Amino acid sequence: xxxxxxxxxxxxxxxxxxxxxxxxxxxxxxxxxxxxxxxxxxxxxxxxxxxxxxxxxxxxxxxxxxxxxxxxxxxxxxxxxxxxxxxxxxxxxxxxxxxxxxxxxxxxxxxxxxxxxxxxxxxxxxxxxxxxxxx
Numbered sequence: 001x002x003x004x005x006x007x008x009x010x011x012x013x014x015x016x017x018x019x020x021x022x023x024x025x026x027x028x029x030x031x032x033x034x035x036x037x038x039x040x041x042x043x044x045x046x047x048x049x050x051x052x053x054x055x056x057x058x059x060x061x062x063x064x065x066x067x068x069x070x071x072x073x074x075x076x077x078x079x080x081x082x083x084x085x086x087x088x089x090x091x092x093x094x095x096x097x098x099x100x101x102x103x104x105x106x107x108x109x110x111x112x113x114x115x116x117x118x119x120x121x122x123x124x125x126x127x128x129x130x131x132x133x134x135x
Contacts, residue, residue, distance in 0.1 A: 031082065031083065031084075034081055034082060034083045035083035035084055035087045037075070038075070038077070038083045038087045038088065038090075038091050039087065039090075041074065041075045041091060042087075042090050042091045042094045043094075045071065045074070045091070045094040045095050045098045046094050046097070046098060048067060048071060048098050048102075049094070049097055049098030049099075049101045049102065050101075052064040052067045052098075052102045052105070053101045053102055053104070053105040054105075055105050055106065055108075055109045058128050061106060061109050061110060061125075061128070062125040062128055062129065064102050064105060064106055065106060065121040065122065065124060065125040066121075066122070066125055067102060068099060068102060068103065068106075068116070068118045068121050068122075069118040069119075069121075069122060071095060071098055071099055071102075072095075072099070072118060074095075075091075076095075077091065077092075099116065103115060103116060103121075106121065110124065112124060
């Protein structure tokens with residue numbers, strides 16, 4: 001094979017195309033993986049929104065109060081953990097709905113109106129725990 005300018009330019013061009021395809025392909029694969037995980041998190045948040053609204057004693061109220069802080073920060077979309085806009089919107093709706101349901105149940109049970117103030121709920125939960133740390 002005779003090396004010509006055309007042949008020499010073709011090699012870097014092909015390499016550039018392969019590299020760009022690899023980067024773009026990896027980005028797509030990563031985003032799809034994140035979206036699948038975000039769908040699972042959305043389902044989990046929805047389940048927690050049901051589970052932790054069943055408050056019938058101080059122990060279940062304490063667990064619900066502790067979940068408020070946990071849910072607020074559980075797999076929040078950020079740099080490096082981005083899905084599609086629609087998936088992230090569904091995730092945040094599930095988070096907000098679950099938090100609102102748990103807070104409403106806690107307010108009914110306790111008579112306190114702390115709203116989304118997770119620190120107030122945390123202080124309340126700590127005040128209800130026995131010295132051993134258990135309700």
